[in-house]
Amino acid sequence: MAGVNLEIVNLRNGVKETYRHLYHQYYSMLFNLAYQYLDDADDAKEIVQNAFLKLWEIKGQLKDNSNLKNYLYTLVKNGCLNQIKRKQIVNNHNNNIKQRELELQYESLSRMSFDYMEIEELKNKIEEAVSNLPEHCRKVFCMSRYEGFKNTEIAEKLNISEKTVEAHMTKALKSLRVALKDYLPLLISILFQ
Amino acid sequence: MDKDFISKILTGRASEAEKETYYRLLAEDKDERELFLKTKELWVITAANNKIPEQTVDQEFAKFWSKTNHQVQDNKPSRKLFSLLRYAAIAILLIGLGSLSSYLLLNSDQASNHLVQKFSAEKGSMAHFELDDGTVVWLNSETEIIFSEDQEGTRNIELKGEAYFEVKNSDKHGLLVNVGDLKIKDIGTSFNVKAYPDDDFIETTLMEGAVDILKSNNAAITRLKPGENATYLKSDKSLNIKNVDVELISAWIDGKFAFRDKRLEDICHELENWYDVKFRFEDKQLKDFRYSGAIDKTTTVAYVLKMLKLTTNIQYQINNKPYEPDEIIIY
Numbered sequence: 001m002a003g004v005n006l007e008i009v010n011l012r013n014g015v016k017e018t019y020r021h022l023y024h025q026y027y028s029m030l031f032n033l034a035y036q037y038l039d040d041a042d043d044a045k046e047i048v049q050n051a052f053l054k055l056w057e058i059k060g061q062l063k064d065n066s067n068l069k070n071y072l073y074t075l076v077k078n079g080c081l082n083q084i085k086r087k088q089i090v091n092n093h094n095n096n097i098k099q100r101e102l103e104l105q106y107e108s109l110s111r112m113s114f115d116y117m118e119i120e121e122l123k124n125k126i127e128e129a130v131s132n133l134p135e136h137c138r139k140v141f142c143m144s145r146y147e148g149f150k151n152t153e154i155a156e157k158l159n160i161s162e163k164t165v166e167a168h169m170t171k172a173l174k175s176l177r178v179a180l181k182d183y184l185p186l187l188i189s190i191l192f193q
Numbered sequence: 194m195d196k197d198f199i200s201k202i203l204t205g206r207a208s209e210a211e212k213e214t215y216y217r218l219l220a221e222d223k224d225e226r227e228l229f230l231k232t233k234e235l236w237v238i239t240a241a242n243n244k245i246p247e248q249t250v251d252q253e254f255a256k257f258w259s260k261t262n263h264q265v266q267d268n269k270p271s272r273k274l275f276s277l278l279r280y281a282a283i284a285i286l287l288i289g290l291g292s293l294s295s296y297l298l299l300n301s302d303q304a305s306n307h308l309v310q311k312f313s314a315e316k317g318s319m320a321h322f323e324l325d326d327g328t329v330v331w332l333n334s335e336t337e338i339i340f341s342e343d344q345e346g347t348r349n350i351e352l353k354g355e356a357y358f359e360v361k362n363s364d365k366h367g368l369l370v371n372v373g374d375l376k377i378k379d380i381g382t383s384f385n386v387k388a389y390p391d392d393d394f395i396e397t398t399l400m401e402g403a404v405d406i407l408k409s410n411n412a413a414i415t416r417l418k419p420g421e422n423a424t425y426l427k428s429d430k431s432l433n434i435k436n437v438d439v440e441l442i443s444a445w446i447d448g449k450f451a452f453r454d455k456r457l458e459d460i461c462h463e464l465e466n467w468y469d470v471k472f473r474f475e476d477k478q479l480k481d482f483r484y485s486g487a488i489d490k491t492t493t494v495a496y497v498l499k500m501l502k503l504t505t506n507i508q509y510q511i512n513n514k515p516y517e518p519d520e521i522i523i524y
Contacts, residue, residue, distance in 0.1 A: 006322050007322065019254070019257075020251075020254050020258075023253065023257065024247070027245060027250045027253060027254075028242065028243065028245045029241050031245055032241050033237065036236075036240055049253065049257050049260070052257050053260060053261070056261050097212050100212075101212070101216070104219070104229070104230070107230060108230050108237070111230065111234065116241060125492075126238075126239060130239075144204055145239055145240065146243065150204070151201075151204055166197040166200050166201055166206070169200035169204065170200045173232055173235060176235060177231070180235075
């Protein structure tokens with residue numbers, strides 16, 4: 001049931017507002033993905049920008065039913081995979097631990113699917129699952145994940161040991177995996193233990 | 194093995210020695226590796242929505258945009274069309290005078306600026322966009338609209354399915370929504386129209402402003418006030434007006450099903466429209482059970498059923514069918 005898609009028409013014609021809107025719609029998710037796998041904000045910014053530039057390059061070929069979300073996601077994912085591969089070559093087995101880390105990053109990112117882009121819509125479910133965590137687990141998880149505190153800082157603020165912080169974090173992750181199992185059908189196969 | 198390793202690794206708090214031990218473990222133990230990878234994915238996903246400040250995104254966009262202007266633009270398409278028309282004109286002139294008149298007709302059509310656009314949303318999804326005049330439209334699952342503007346500037350919309358309109362600038366030019374048996378004329382408003390071809394009813398709900406309900410021959414039937422819902426039954430051509438909770442009607446825009454005191458059979462009908470399923474009631478009495486609630490459309494149908502089951506003792510069975518909608522039996 002394909003029809004005329006106003007957004008695609010505007011993208012084909014290089015309308016600035018439409019591109020700006022696209023940026024605001026997807027930038028956070030794409031940047032966060034890249035940053036999680038590259039650990040470098042500048043690298044991540046560049047990969048995301050390149051994805052949009054590639055979109056600009058092929059804009060004349062966009063079809064009414066083109067899936068922009070998936071297209072941008074794939075570009076960012078592949079850009080990151082390539083970057084990790086490059087780092088592996090540069091590292092050249094000099095640092096064994098680094099090599100293992102890059103391997104794991106590569107493997108983890110390879111397994112990531114388009115479902116990642118649907119996370120925006122499942123945000124409520126995640127927020128709900130987080131709010132249902134036991135009090136201390138939730139505090140620790142939120143302070144680490146959303147407020148960016150380091151474990152030492154959390155330990156200080158909550159007046160507990162760092163070991164306890166780590167234990168809470170482990171428990172939080174385990175609880176979330178179980179809780180989100182039913183709410184995220186797309187990720188059932190990933191999260192089901 | 195210290196089970197807190199995963200969280201240490203993910204938060205970057207593990208020492209080099211700990212990393213070495215843990216990575217060796219992951220290389221040897223498939224299950225541990227799998228556990229790590231699954232947790233890592235969860236970790237990444239929970240970070241997906243960390244909002245980057247709008248200012249930063251604007252800056253990044255500005256950088257992107259400045260780079261696009263240095264790229265060679267390939268704006269040939271419009272030029273191609275022009276040359277095509279020229280050659281077509283010449284070819285027609287060569288054929289003869291008879292053909293010339295048809296060319297002129299063609300030409301005037303191009304000049305009349307008669308805009309016709311078609312928008313649609315597939316089953317299980319929504320569309321949200323803005324028309325040229327600033328009207329914002331949401332389309333629900335399996336919905337199609339054809340938008341056209343005539344010479345006087347009246348905007349016509351032909352609708353099959355469910356749509357929510359936020360109309361702009363309607364003081365001069367009207368907006369007419371045609372759903373077959375009825376027409377809905379906007380007078381500066383926000384309103385919801387539900388008119389699926391397979392349903393017996395056409396529902397119009399007014400949120401703000403005013404709309405007129407007309408017969409297909411443009412004869413006026415009634416004018417709605419905010420909060421009013423007009424339900425027209427195609428089978429007996431009756432129109433019933435009642436006050437409703439507009440939040441329930443427009444919940445689908447936010448990606449939710451919302452129902453208050455609704456019969457299970459009707460709820461299942463909505464679910465059939467959204468998910469790829471077909472319901473069958475083995476216990477007919479269950480059709481009349483009433484439920485109230487709001488469910489995110491992103492949940493699985495299995496979860497929705499679970500929720501319904503929590504409040505009453507209905508049983509259900511899901512039969513997966515490879516090339517058809519899944520069948521759900523309620524008993």
